[in-house]
Ligand SMILES: [Zn+2]
């Protein structure tokens with residue numbers, strides 16, 4: 569039987585509290601921290617993205633901010649090291665070299681340990697996957713936004729562009745780097761959006777039709793083959809409805825404001841009856857204007873179910889029938905559109 573007093577370190581001969589080497593000799597025998605002499609950081613000069621193994625990630629961290637973490641990545645600890653800590657100071661040598669001085673500390677088998685290392689940081693530049701595709705004019709689809717039998721309005725143009733940009737932002741933030749918009753052009757026919765992936769193309773047309781109405785069709789075209797896989801480029805054609813939201817239209821006996829339109833039916837607010845209803849597109853006699861472009865007219869009086877409106881252009885008073893939905897008092901403004909000599913009060 570051995571007792572505690574019988575245990576001696578076979579290396580230094582001092583009493584040991586464990587079988588085999590004493591703590592000091594175990595520490596001396598253990599390569600507890602190893603430093604790589606050099607680590608490389610690859611970043612894209614175009615967009616600043618950084619590459620880890622083979623994956624690019626967007627970052628807005630600067631080199632000075634990245635350097636300490638990069639230097640720490642050069643240190644490999646023995647798993648038994650507790651309370652690890654690495655202090656780093658970095659000196660830039662050139663545009664593509666820095667030198668990091670590391671002071672590494674920890675606790676190993678109850679003994680504090682400390683070590684110093686010097687690590688070369690290499691700043692490597694490489695064009696990222698996304699910038700490579702954009703500069704190479706690579707794309708997977710084109711979204712074409714058009715309107716049915718009319719020009720696309722400036723509002724729709726702006727709205728469609730904003731929807732597309734917002735979808736790109738959220739995909740990029742979610743790490744879908746190749747879902748980019750490489751070009752967006754307004755032309756006589758409408759808006760063309762060139763996209764880097766089919767996924768973003770689909771999300772854009774879904775977003776636009778959800779907010780502006782209409783429908784979309786997809787037209788794939790075979791453009792080649794890569795590694796035995798067929799490559800398609802897709803044209804996403806958005807057709808915005810003939811009538812848009814807030815359009816004021818003339819029906820046979822009344823005016824109505826369009827709430828929503830798709831290819832078959834139009835939901836309107838009847839400006840005489842003061843209620844919503846669905847009509848067929850054929851019932852529309854003509855377009856008067858859009859309520860977004862209405863102008864204010866002062867209500868001079870309200871009497872006997874009539875409104876006296878000051879005609880904004882001439883100052884003359886024009887009398888029109890009051891409708892319950894208008895809920896207006898003398899001295900207030902209503903919004904009007906002109907249909908020839910008629911003032912049409914809109915919502
Ligand atoms: Zn010993």
Ligand SMILES: [Zn+2]
Pocket residue numbers: 612613614615616617695696697698699700
């Ligand atoms: Zn890039």
